[in-house]
Amino acid sequence: MIIRHPIAWGMDRYRSRSRAAASGRHAAHGRARAGSAPAIRRIGIGDLREALMKGIEDFGAYRTDVIFVCLIYPAAGLLLAGIFGGDLLQILFPLVSGFALIGPFAAFGLYEMSRRREQGLPVSWIDALAVLVSPRSGAILTLGLVLMAIFLAWLFAAQLLYLATLGPEPPASIGALLHAVLTTGPGLVLLFAGIGIGFLFAVLVLTISVVSFPLLLDRPVGVTTAIRTSVRAVAANPDTMAAWGLIVAAALAIGSLPLLVGLIVVMPVLGHATWHLYRRVVAPGP
Numbered sequence: 001m002i003i004r005h006p007i008a009w010g011m012d013r014y015r016s017r018s019r020a021a022a023s024g025r026h027a028a029h030g031r032a033r034a035g036s037a038p039a040i041r042r043i044g045i046g047d048l049r050e051a052l053m054k055g056i057e058d059f060g061a062y063r064t065d066v067i068f069v070c071l072i073y074p075a076a077g078l079l080l081a082g083i084f085g086g087d088l089l090q091i092l093f094p095l096v097s098g099f100a101l102i103g104p105f106a107a108f109g110l111y112e113m114s115r116r117r118e119q120g121l122p123v124s125w126i127d128a129l130a131v132l133v134s135p136r137s138g139a140i141l142t143l144g145l146v147l148m149a150i151f152l153a154w155l156f157a158a159q160l161l162y163l164a165t166l167g168p169e170p171p172a173s174i175g176a177l178l179h180a181v182l183t184t185g186p187g188l189v190l191l192f193a194g195i196g197i198g199f200l201f202a203v204l205v206l207t208i209s210v211v212s213f214p215l216l217l218d219r220p221v222g223v224t225t226a227i228r229t230s231v232r233a234v235a236a237n238p239d240t241m242a243a244w245g246l247i248v249a250a251a252l253a254i255g256s257l258p259l260l261v262g263l264i265v266v267m268p269v270l271g272h273a274t275w276h277l278y279r280r281v282v283a284p285g286p
Helices: 006-029 045-061 063-070 072-084 089-097 099-106 108-118 125-133 137-165 174-183 185-209 212-218 223-236 238-256 263-281
Strands: none
Touching: 045 108, 045 238, 045 263, 089 099, 089 137, 089 174, 089 185, 089 238, 099 137, 099 185, 099 212, 099 238, 099 263, 108 125, 108 212, 108 263, 125 137, 137 185, 137 212, 137 223, 174 185, 185 212, 185 223, 185 238, 212 223, 212 263, 223 238, 238 263
16 A cells, blocks of 8 residues: 655645636537627625625635635735835835735635535535646736736835835834825825826726636636626726725735735635626626
């Protein structure tokens, strides 16, 4: 008898589950075309409330597995903060706040957990990671790279803004940076201009990703179709999607305060809720 390494066993298990899940999805879709455009529904604030409640239910049902998956969020955030915290203190806040720009991609495993629970299938952290070896992984990673490029563009813009206002010398400390931002003219320009530019980046990411990742996971569509569907969903529901964006921003801000530890709870709830929001705004396929 051969005793296998737990990690190797886990990888084989989620590969086999992924293949089985993929076969089931492909059979259900039948002759669905990769470029077909899903229909969009009109939704309201009540739908956001229901999506959040279902997200909380999913988190409660699989709390242990979800927390295991989501430990990576504060760990990655603190690692990045440590990397950029030396001579680049001026982009520490843009780095933390910009986490929302890659959050839709970081939550891909949570969408899968909600999808499996919805269908009555087994759910664990192994099933969440199975997305990485699924037939949809290429499209999901491609869209993830798009969000990463936007995130890096935001950091670059924040650095340029600092150089144009309080630079070129880096701040001596966090306290010195906060004092300069809140008590000097150039600092206030940096503050309000940064909020405005960050808002534009956030709107862009919300528009292209609010339903695109769950759609890529759920149906055999391409990245372009997924992005277009997300844009159409926002265009059809501007007020509701704006409210959703504010909810996400507020929740991430609260979760980031205690050294990003709150993200262990905030991220899974938002991730699960995003799946249920997708179910409400995108009509079922053929």
